[in-house]
Amino acid sequence: MPIKTLLDFRDPEACKRMVIKIGSALLVDNSGRVEVEWLRTIVNEIWTAREMGIDVVVVSSGSIAIGAKQLDFEEGGRRTLAEAQASASVGQIELASVWRQLLAERDLTAAQMLLTLDDFESRRRYLNISATLRRLLKSGVVPVVNENDTIATGEIRFGDNDRLAARVAQACQADGVILLTDVDGLYDKHPDEPDAERLDEVHGVTDEIHAMADTESGSGLGSGGMTAKLLAAEIAEKAGIALAIVNGKAENPLARAMASQAATLFLPQRDESGRRAWIGGRMRFAGSIKVDDGCVRAVRNGKSVLAAGVIGADGDFERGDIIPVFDVTGNMIAKGLVEYDANDVEAIMGMQKDDQEAILGHAPRSAVMHRDHLVLM
Numbered sequence: 061m062p063i064k065t066l067l068d069f070r071d072p073e074a075c076k077r078m079v080i081k082i083g084s085a086l087l088v089d090n091s092g093r094v095e096v097e098w099l100r101t102i103v104n105e106i107w108t109a110r111e112m113g114i115d116v117v118v119v120s121s122g123s124i125a126i127g128a129k130q131l132d133f134e135e136g137g138r139r140t141l142a143e144a145q146a147s148a149s150v151g152q153i154e155l156a157s158v159w160r161q162l163l164a165e166r167d168l169t170a171a172q173m174l175l176t177l178d179d180f181e182s183r184r185r186y187l188n189i190s191a192t193l194r195r196l197l198k199s200g201v202v203p204v205v206n207e208n209d210t211i212a213t214g215e216i217r218f219g220d221n222d223r224l225a226a227r228v229a230q231a232c233q234a235d236g237v238i239l240l241t242d243v244d245g246l247y248d249k250h251p252d253e254p255d256a257e258r259l260d261e262v263h264g265v266t267d268e269i270h271a272m273a274d275t276e277s278g279s280g281l282g283s284g285g286m287t288a289k290l291l292a293a294e295i296a297e298k299a300g301i302a303l304a305i306v307n308g309k310a311e312n313p314l315a316r317a318m319a320s321q322a323a324t325l326f327l328p329q330r331d332e333s334g335r336r337a338w339i340g341g342r343m344r345f346a347g348s349i350k351v352d353d354g355c356v357r358a359v360r361n362g363k364s365v366l367a368a369g370v371i372g373a374d375g376d377f378e379r380g381d382i383i384p385v386f387d388v389t390g391n392m393i394a395k396g397l398v399e400y401d402a403n404d405v406e407a408i409m410g411m412q413k414d415d416q417e418a419i420l421g422h423a424p425r426s427a428v429m430h431r432d433h434l435v436l437m
């Protein structure tokens with residue numbers, strides 16, 4: 061899908077449902093105020109998309125940057141967790157109110173959804189997110205999503221809204237994600253370097269692509285830097301979703317990006333849908349298993365993980381958990397639903413089926429991870 065197709069509201073082949081993510085650096089000025097005039101141009105673009113029959117979900121950052129200024133807390137890393145969470149609760153109410161007002165000016169209804177990483181990790185809550193989003197879109201409402209920063213900490217936190225946007229896109233089965241930020245896209249080195257060049261298209265986020273980015277926020281207001289956007293692109297590309305990094309600094313950024321074609325587009329690499337996409341997008345794990353080279357080859361050829369190929373089990377996972385599979389060099393090759401607790405995997409690893417029953421005390425299952433519940437990375 062060329063960038064034009066992702067952004068062209070008049071093209072009948074263009075994406076019919078998109079997630080637009082707006083970073084803190086764009087939304088909030090240095091004194092902690094929302095850039096209302098600029099945001100009004102975004103709302104106009106959302107309105108245009110809606111008029112063309114395209115569903116739009118907004119992922120809006122900014123609550124911490126707004127609230128921290130109001131509460132007079134220090135910037136960035138010097139803020140305590142409690143200060144950041146207090147800032148988010150003060151900032152979010154203002155952020156929601158601005159969105160509601162600006163969308164209402166175009167006769168659009170806003171809906172607020174505050175979510176945490178954990179909400180996406182639980183299959184039941186993920187399905188609820190999905191159903192709510194789809195129902196809101198059916199009613200022509202514009203969902204405005206942010207992380208629930210007041211309760212999300214440590215490992216249950218996205219921390220950046222880029223991956224949240226990719227997970228939201230997965231949950232509502234969007235065709236495309238647009239990450240609006242303060243650069244024209246992904247550059248082959250930090251854009252401050254004089255010879256840095258922008259990439260037009262990325263066909264798969266490889267280690268080489270990751271090496272181009274870092275986690276620093278250019279503005280100091282955002283979090284996760286370009287690294288977070290690449291992690292989001294990885295989630296999207298495996299779920300069959302196109303993702304574009306677009307400069308949102310000027311007014312009407314979507315129309316401008318379409319005219320200039322200056323952006324980076326990440327093309328979908330696979331089209332896992334439904335439950336498999338959810339498995340592939342999981343981020344928090346109770347443990348992992350390691351497998352030998354023969355097992356890696358088998359898994360890549362669509363086979364299950366058998367105990368005979370497992371050479372290690374880490375952590376405290378339980379039967380039914382989704383956990384990653386690593387090769388001997390530590391590369392994650394797949395994620396899947398494990399059929400045994402960690403103790404049982406340790407007890408039977410390396411064994412053929414016939415030898416497992418005596419150890420387990422019951423007939424072994426067909427595999428440690430069945431191919432139907434296994435998603436390649």
Ligand SMILES: Nc1ncnc2c1ncn2[C@@H]1O[C@H](COP(=O)(O)OP(=O)(O)O)[C@@H](O)[C@H]1O
Pocket residue numbers: 082083084085086240241242243245246247248249250251272273274275276277278279280281282283284285286
């Ligand atoms: N290779 C790269 N290409 C483009 N930008 C990069 C790269 N590496 C680091 N960056 C930085 O990433 C910043 C965008 O991330 P961030 O500040 O977190 O934005 P946002 O708040 O919109 O999420 C850019 O301003 C740029 O300074």
Ligand SMILES: N[C@@H](CCC(=O)OP(=O)(O)O)C(=O)O
Pocket residue numbers: 082083084085120121122123124125148206207209219220221222281282283284285
């Ligand atoms: N959820 C946080 C946003 C996290 C964040 O800073 O994201 P981003 O600006 O998109 O890098 C907030 O609303 O302040």
